[in-house]
Amino acid sequence: MLNKLLKYDLKYMIKNMAIFYILSIFFAITTRILFNMEQSVIINIIGQISVGCMFAMIINTLINTIMRSWVRFRDSLYKDESYLTHTLPVTKNDLYNSKFIQTLIFFFISFIVVLISLFIAYYSKENWLAITNYVKTITTGLNMSTSFFITMAIIIIFLEVFNAIQCGFLGIILGNKMNNGKIGYSVLFGFITYLVAQSLILGLVFVYGLFDSSIMELFKTATINIDVEAFKVLAILSSLLYIMIIFIMSILCKKELNKGVNVE
């Protein structure tokens, strides 16, 4: 049944997100066209407006993916629509997994749309060279390959976002358990969950630092002169810890859902 739930969750998201994707790419194209035209004051002003609109849409795309996921989760499990959701012959685990997977897929799509928009608006050989040179400077300094650096950066960004999204889900579950339907409690619990998760990750890195002096140095020094090896270890360690926290939180969410709901 998970695939069927996912089908409808994805349909819902595409209906709501499509407009942001289209506008983001549309303004990227207009930006590209306007900056390739012969420049005049008017064209320049319109071009700047187009850039502003494109970045607004890019930010909207990313924020909306997360916000829509939370809204969908709350509506589907605790608002009017929950009268259908909870009476479907599906397990609570499937309900949760569907919402989580839907969010992962759409954050990935949104990320790609952002990259495509930026590519359309700004790609040129010179810009590409400038970016690769900039990344190379960093990776040379850190003594790591470019592919490793980019891969780790993307993984950590995604894990951080998934962690935040899941904190929101747990916040919604706990908030509704404490006080039916009142959004304030969900926000509060989501925020607390996020702080706890972050503190836990930091705490575990600190514990690891007790056995690895290069990591412990990160806690002791305020300078940016991070040991290169320590940076690599930190990137891998924090990724593993994020995965662990996300996994634990997913179990907590499902456990709470399986205890039953109280829909208004």
Place this chain on the structure above:
Amino acid sequence: MSNMKLLEIKCLNKSFNTKEILKDVNLSISSGKIVGLLGKNGAGKTTLIKLINDLLTPTSGEILINGKKIGVETKKVVSYLPERTYLNKQMKVSEVIEYFKDFYKDFDAEKAKKLLKDLDLDIEEHLSKMSKGMQEKVQLVLVMSRKADLYILDEPLGGVDPATRDYILDTILSNFNENASVIISTHLISDIERILDEVIFIDKGEIILQSDADKLRNKEKASIDEIFRRMFKC
């Protein structure tokens, strides 16, 4: 067939904070009955129905459907009509039909389309463009187009005009099989009285009467509506 009841509720309690909404509810319903769940506003009818449908969690007690605790298996055989509109309003009626077809093996899409046509409802229309009454009709059609063991209808006549009520009652009567049971919760007792086999009176969270409708009428020499008015006189 064994003596297993279709629906069995044992020592069911439900509280919200310190307020007791349902107190020690015990009842059982056999197959092939149309049961009226009757009570004043706030008596606990909807709470009881929501507990049977897993929308609320009992404080204590047990609910069994075909001998099974509430879960995936029981949801396969229960068709529930809530008292509110609950479908995703971004969807078209035809999409909702597909949705039901996907999730309920016992859903008869052709029957749903026929019933919708009878009610002059356009399956290509978005729910958001429909009035509340029309949405309620769509929901009723979807619920009655399943071949479920237990239909639970919470205020099915509440939002519809009197002219449509008879059609709805006929739809209910003609669209459930003889082994299934229907629980109808409503204030409009006189409208549904003619179809009831059994009645359950609920007051202040307690079941105060469960009886065969004809036996009760003969015993009290009055209609169910009159008996209800007498019992719940303010």
